Amino acid sequence: MSCFNDYERMAMLDLTDEERVRLKERFDEIVDGFAALDAIDTNGVEPLVSVLSLCNVMREDVASKEISRDELLTNAPEQSDGYFSVPAAID
Numbered sequence: 001m002s003c004f005n006d007y008e009r010m011a012m013l014d015l016t017d018e019e020r021v022r023l024k025e026r027f028d029e030i031v032d033g034f035a036a037l038d039a040i041d042t043n044g045v046e047p048l049v050s051v052l053s054l055c056n057v058m059r060e061d062v063a064s065k066e067i068s069r070d071e072l073l074t075n076a077p078e079q080s081d082g083y084f085s086v087p088a089a090i091d
Helices: 002-011 017-038 069-073
Strands: none
Touching: none
């Protein structure tokens, strides 16, 4: 159970011996559960991304009217050297 000590230290946990035993039992159950899933024959089963048969409907990616920088900056409350001027996020 010494591997738990390394993980405990990384996670900054302080487990009792009883808690370590209980966690090991739970982890073993989880691993056994995955082993049971691995035993299932899935040959011929299509991979499934979603149980819903929906697909995204998107418009064509067509270029539209370009807006000049000057035209965009007319809507800016503040600007500096051709860029939007905003309050500093980090001091």
